[in-house]
Amino acid sequence: MTRLTGRIAALTAAAFLLTACGGGNERRDVSDADRDYAATLMEQLIDAQPGEVIEIPAGVFVFDRSLSLTVDGVTIRGAGMDETVLSFSGQTSGAEGLLVTASDFTIEDLAIEDTRGDALKVNEGDNIVIRRVRTEWTNGPDTENGAYGIYPVQTTNVLIDGAVAIGASDAGIYVGQSRNVIIRNSRAEFNVAGIEVENTVGADVYDNVATNNTGGILVFNMPNLPQPGYQTRVYNNRVFGNNTGNFGHPGTPVASVPAGSGVVINSNDQVEIFDNEISDHRTANIIISSVHSTGFSDLGTQENFDPYPEAIYIHGNTFGEGGGNPDHLELQALRIAMFGITGNIPDVLWDGYVDPAKMEDGALPADLRICIDNGDAQMLNVDFPNGNDNPHIVEDTACTLDRLPAISLPG
Structure with a gap:
């Protein structure tokens, strides 16, 4: 053409x-x-x-x-x-x-390419529909690409449906500081973060494909933002081969995501991950972490910010190969020491941070636990709070949590 x-x-x-x-x-x-x-x-x-x-x-x-x-x-x-x-x-x-x-904004059936900054940003609106929109940086992964492809922030009642996002130096599809969100039927590829839900209350992420990103699907909370996020469901997605080297801007939170991350939960609560196909991630298929292990815990204090991931429920997923060649040297050494030269890190990698103020008889209350009801999937606690002194397979993850409610959008 x-x-x-x-x-x-x-x-x-x-x-x-x-x-x-x-x-x-x-x-x-x-x-x-x-x-x-x-x-x-x-x-x-x-x-x-x-x-x-x-x-x-x-x-x-x-x-x-x-x-x-x-x-x-x-x-x-x-x-x-x-x-x-x-x-x-x-x-x-x-x-x-x-x-x-x-507010009450719909955009559909077009592409936005090669912007200097973010491609499509929607700020402080209600009832937002983004349908069959492609955002792309056509030169491929590059730190100089714009940060966000599709970027609703401080919004309510958001539908992203059938979108495609390629090449963002932060997140391809991102919803932040928002409420009542659905991201579905979309594809994110060659971004640092494929799909990211951050500081958002109530989100369903389903029937998407995330591949060739640094991290496939991220559910994050970061401090010093207007609201903490919770209650996100990630289900029926295909998350595979997210091993692209991290090309995020140094000093940004997303630059800390290791290449080879499938689904990453950071400092978020009430997250349910189920019925996904997750495979071929060099670091781990699922990573659960606190902001304390990202290098951003010193950004300031916020009275209602909880840095500890709690009430995480992982069940019914299909896991493929993962954890065979972690991005960070410390994890690589840990893998070899614990599982041998040809061994793999288990499907779930946890940094080990818990809130000591909430512990009861040496354990978190049942409703705040990380529960894994997923066949023979295991979780490795790398014991980051103690300098990796006692990394170990967590033996008591076989539990269940209440299922989270589905998101419903008006109209």
Whole structure:
């Protein structure tokens, strides 16, 4: 498909470049109709009214500045994620591809490529639908890629359905500091974190594929954010081969994720992982950790922040190969010492942090435990709090917890 470039004058300060894609392989000049469409598109984004549907035709349209939408009740609809492409390969201004600060917003059937910063950010909105949207950095994994592909933050009632996210230097599909979220039928590949739910209350992550990321699916809590997260279900996903070297920006939390991590839980509570296919991860198929083992526990204090992962229920998953070549030298040495040169770390790797204030007779209460009801799957406690002095297989993980409720979205 040939890209044809034309210069469009600014509407207020929002100047941009437009490239239209015509049929066949012959280059043609940008027509007056293309120029008129570009002006119309910008007018629609700037002057949109509640209830309006903005239709973007098939083609590749290249912008040099961020786009934004601030009006509630708008739908942006393309002709398909491989047909309508908003490209920011020439972006010189703005931090996002598209920034939305509105509620009752739907975006569907288009792609956003090669943004300088985040591809699609939705901030402080309710009732958000992101359907069949692709975000991608076409040069492959690179630290200079934008941080987030699909990025709703401080939102409520969010549906991400049928999305594709490729090449983000932080997370491909990320929902943070939000409530009532569903991420389903989507694919995340060649990101640092494929799919990440952070500081979010109530999320269902299911029927997705996460592969070729550094870490497949992450359920995180981080300190110094407006709310702690809990109650996330991760189920019916295919999480495999997430062994891409970590290309996150040094100093960011995601840069601490070891290559070869399938599902990672960090400082989050009430997490249920079930009926997934998880395999081919060099470090471990599932990792459970505290913020204390990530190097970010000194970010500050927060009265309601609990750094200890509790009430974790792992059951009914199918595990394949994992743990045969951990990313960190300390884990590699531990693997060889405990399991031999050809041995593997068990399917579940735990850093060993527990809250001493909650212990009763040397153990956590039954409703706060890590429970593994998953055939012969075992959990290795690496005893990180004590400098790895006593790494051991945890013998008493065979328990059950109450099942978490399903997420329901209005409408």
